[in-house]
Amino acid sequence: MSISVATHPDRPRSGPPLWRRLHLNPPLVAGAVLLTVLLLSAIAAPLLATAGPMDIDLRAVRQAPSAAHWFGTDAVGRDLFSRVLYGGQVSLLVAGLGMMGSLSFGTLMGMLGAFGANWVRPIIDRAIDIQLAFPYVLLAIAITSAVKPSTPVLVLLMVLAAWAGAARVVRAIALQERGKDYVKAADVLGVSRLRIALLHVFPTVLPSLMVLAAMQMAAMIVFEATLSFLGMGVQPPTPSWGGIMLDGKNYITSSWWLTALPGLAIVLTSLSLVLIGDGLQARTDALRSREGDQ
Amino acid sequence: MARQNVLSVENVSVSFPGNSGDLIVVDDVSFTLAAGESLVIAGESGSGKSMICQSLLGILPPQAKVSGTRIDWLGRDLLQAGDKDWRTIRGAEIAMIFQDPTAALNPLITVEHQIGDAIRDHRKCSRAEARARTIEVLGMAGFPEPEHRMKSYPSELSGGLRQRVAIALALSCGPKLIIADEATTNLDVSIQAQIVTLLKKLQQDLGLALIFVTHDLGLAAQVGDNLLVMYAGHAVEQGGVRQVLDDPCHPYTRGLLRSAPTLQSSRANPLRPIPGQAPKPGSIGKGSPFRSRCPVVVDGVCEVMRAPWTNVAPGHDVACHRFARDGREGVQ
Amino acid sequence: MTGVLEARDIVKTFAVTRDGKTSRVAAVNHVSLAVEPGEIVGLVGESGCGKTTISRIMIGIESADSGTVLYRGQPVVSRADWRALRREVQYVFQDPFTALCPTMRIGAALAEPLIIHRIGAPSERADRVAKMLEMVGLHPDVARRLPNQLSGGQRQRVNLARALMLEPRILICDEIVSGLDVSIQAQVLQLLIDLQEKLGLSLIFISHDLRVVRYLASRVLVMYGGEIVEQGASEAVFDDPQHAYTRTLLAAIPDHSRVPAPAHNLGA
Known part of the structure; x- marks a missing residue:
């Protein structure tokens, strides 16, 4: 026996408070707050920065964090705090584009893998398998050796590296839904396969896609940092978190702040996104299990 | 019945905390059960029939609240039972058979070990003794070739055989009461x-008390000595099975019987559905739970208070204002 | 045997792997069945007897290994044939919890067949949905809800309403009341009877509950192990069953109008 929590069918639902209707949970709120702070500080970099990100001051080289330079300065005397703020703009933008690109392409491929014509599906299956087996750093080296590294190339690299993960998740959910009676019922009613995929099945994939978006974004932040650190990402003098760490690499033993503080920014951003992902997952699970009760 | 009561449930209620106050899912239910006697609790979904059974085993969801005067089980009050008491009661004294045997059996353990472990959990005995007892109870449950087939995993058995394993598991520690919660529904x-025949036979041969929960009045007629009809968390009518089915006195029982097709029903004598739907828990208030669907409401009475029990015949009682006022003619 | 919708000599096998050996098991073995206009045919049998499979073959959700489905005397073969058949034959699924898209509002789900088949002006569609909801005994407000806000009984009515939106002549109902x-x-049974009487709807009504079939159907077919073992008018089959399996099935029906035999006479 289940305890029904649905409201009476003949009366419109009377409104519980907004936060309850959104089914928020602590990790989700914590992650969202942290991410908002990070995003706002990146956006407001021109207002918050204590110096220009590319202002060289050779009188103050590799100074430790102090009241004048909160995060210290780098090898040519640029203010690290300002560079991390401006670097956030670049890193978050590039990671966001990479995430959206890989998710969109992955979703398209995943839906095709579940609803495509009979000859399309095995091709997509194989493509996903191959992509997942291929180390992305190798891919990055291969591509950046052929084309000059630039921000668009970096985003393209991200999409290539990450679409398969999204495609696999979307395909699995869509295939599972496709076997359900409501899809057969739509088929019997004459609904086309495209319409079934878009209007019936895709909305059921969305909650998982939101979880995936947060996780993917975290992975993209790290990916950008990795590639920039390897010199294949955002090109100097434009600051990005990975690029700043690359600059500080040679002084890692003497000037810890040059690598540790941009690293901290990366860790905090990933943490906020992982929290959001976990929170969204818990929220989806809670909503689904409540559905099952009725 | 001069036999001694083994179980006596007195004014038991079960509720869950809700957004706006507690949701009462079982409201002030009482019944007794004697050794060797069977009681059918019949009702539709949401009637609270499973909840009352779970309260007898202390297996309600943790947020549930049970209150009442007393649940007397062989002189002990189950309302006061702690974890330690439950461990000696569950399985050994009261056992339960669930609707879905697949969920009640561990898929990774063979039938033999599943029952053997349950036996050794409750009493100290050697593996050989446990094995002998396993074969015995499987035999009692009508499981074919127990020595040989008890090496199977649950997934290798049909639904009927799995339910026989669940019955054997319930029998394994020699309980005095078996609760079958929609055990044959699937x-x-x-x-x-x-399975119904088997349960009846075991009940008679072993002198077990049996509580059989079902939504099917046809099954109720086959299984029970006594029948308790529940609606929206309330007991509305109780008595001997034939007494209640041949002379239903609560408008709900009557409506239920007229909605349920039998092998005799035909369209010449149409079914008469009960209009509307069962009320949601928490929306009943103080009045009769059935008033929103009842064809013979007593105006100004059914809305404001619960009906007291009225005696229809020896051992047959009904909780209905209309019956209390006008007798059988009133509920026709 | 002819009828409006007819399945002729249908065979469907499934591959079963046991102990490493794959063999084919016939789920439906040379089954023929037909439904006349305005008739309610009951198809009874226990789980795994093939009753759902044959019904799904008749609407083209599953395909037969051999045999023909005929509609108005014409074999249904091409995609276009099936599309034409589904304008007039509809199917109501067993499980009301999986047969509705969880993210689609009831109103949208009911209007969809009208949109697809370009029936009625867009402005009329909401009206038609409301009328259909009323016909199956639901409040028109239900159109605004999502499936998880409805009870099982309400969902089953919505399923029925959706199948009726195209005004089919034949409805196949798979265990819809169990x-x-x-x-x-x-x-719901009363509603089906009303639909048959008012709209002249034919029904293939699949159920394991013989009490329900007896009440509803004028003709009944008993399936066992993928084959039809007995068929005839309901009274004849229920009152004077010829096949041993039908007799076993009837004897097993719990019936409150019948005083049971003592347990020891039935044998465990």
Whole structure:
């Protein structure tokens, strides 16, 4: 026996408070707050920065964090705090584009893998398998050796590296839904396969896609940092978190702040996104299990 | 019945905390059960029939609140039972058979070990003794070739055989009361008939008390000595099975019987559905739970208070204002 | 045997792997069945007897290994044939919890067949949906809800309403009342009878509950192990069953109008 929590069918639902209707949970709120702070500080970099990100001051080289330079300065005397703020703009933008690109392409491929014509599906299956087996750093080296590294190339690299993960998740959910009676019922009613995929099945994939978006974004932040650190990402003098760490690499033993503080920014951003992902997952699970009760 | 009561449930209620106050899912239910006697609790979904059974085993969800005067089980009050008491009661004194045997059995453990472990949990005995007892209870449950087939995993058995394993598991520690909660609902009719016959036979041979929960009045007629009809968390009518089915006195019982097709029903004598839907828990208030669907409401009475029990015949009682006022003619 | 919708000599096998050996098991073995205009045919049998499979073959959700489905005497073969058949034959699924898209509002789900088949002006569609909801005994407000805000009985009515949106002449119902409470079940049975009487709808009504089939159907077919073992007018089959399996099935039906035999006479 289940305890029904649905409201009476003949009366419109009377409104519980907004936060309850959104089914928020602590990790989700914590992650969202942290991410908002990070995003706002990146956006407001021109207002918050204590110096220009590319202002060289050779009188103050590799100074430790102090009241004048909160995060210290780098090898040519640029203010690290300002560079991390401006670097956030670049890193978050590039990671966001990479995430959206890989998710969109992955979703398209995943839906095709579940609803495509009979000859399309095995091709997509194989493509996903191959992509997942291929180390992305190798891919990055291969591509950046052929084309000059630039921000668009970096985003393209991200999409290539990450679409398969999204495609696999979307395909699995869509295939599972496709076997359900409501899809057969739509088929019997004459609904086309495209319409079934878009209007019936895709909305059921969305909650998982939101979880995936947060996780993917975290992975993209790290990916950008990795590639920039390897010199294949955002090109100097434009600051990005990975690029700043690359600059500080040679002084890692003497000037810890040059690598540790941009690293901290990366860790905090990933943490906020992982929290959001976990929170969204818990929220989806809670909503689904409540559905099952009725 | 001069036999001694083993179980006596007195004014028990079960509620869950809700957004706006507690949701009462079982409201002030009482019944007794004697050794060797069977009681059918019949009702539709949401009637609270499973909840009352779970309260007898202390297996309600943790947020549930049970209150009442007393649940007397062989002189002990189950309302006061702690974890330690439950461990000696569950399985050894009161056992339960669930609707879905697949969920009640561990898929990774063979039938033999599943029952053997349960036996050794409750009493100290050697593996050989446990094995002998396993074969014995499987035999009692009508499980074919127990020595040989008890090496199977649950997934290798049909639904009917799995339910027999669940019955053997329930019997393994020699309980005095077995609760079967919709135990035959998912089975095919011919298997269902076999399982029902088996439960009746075990009850008679072993002198067990049996509580059989069902939504099917046809099954109720086959299984029970006594029948308790529940609606929206309330007991509305109780008595001997034939007494209640042949002379239903609560408008709900009557409506239920007129909605349920039998092998005799035909369109010349149409079914008469009960209009509307069962009320949601928490929306009943103080009045009669059935008033929103009742064709013979007593105006100004059914809305404001619960009906007291009225005696229809020896051992047959009904909780209905209309019956209390006008007798059988009133509820026709 | 001819009828409006007819399945002729249908065979369907499934591959079964046991102990490493794959063999084919016939789920439906040379089954023929037909439904006349305005008739309710009951198809009874226990789980795994092939009753759902044959019904799904008749609407083209599953395909037969051999045999023909005929509609108005014409074999249904091409995609276009099936599309034409589905304008007039509809199917109501067993499980009301999986047969509705969880993210689609009831109103949208009911209007969809009208949109697809370009029936009625867009402005009329909401009206038609409301009328259909009323016909199956639901409040028109239900159109605004999502499936998880409805009870099992309400969902089953929505399923039925959706199948009726195209005004089919034949409805195939797969165990549509078995999950419902008795009082709700009686409401749905009454609705089906009303539809048959008012719209002249034909029904293929699949159920394991012989009591329900007896009440509803004028003709009944008993399936066992993928084959039809007995068929005939309901009274004849129920009152004077010829096949041993039908007799076993009837004897097993729990029936409150019948005083049971003592347990020791039935044998465990």
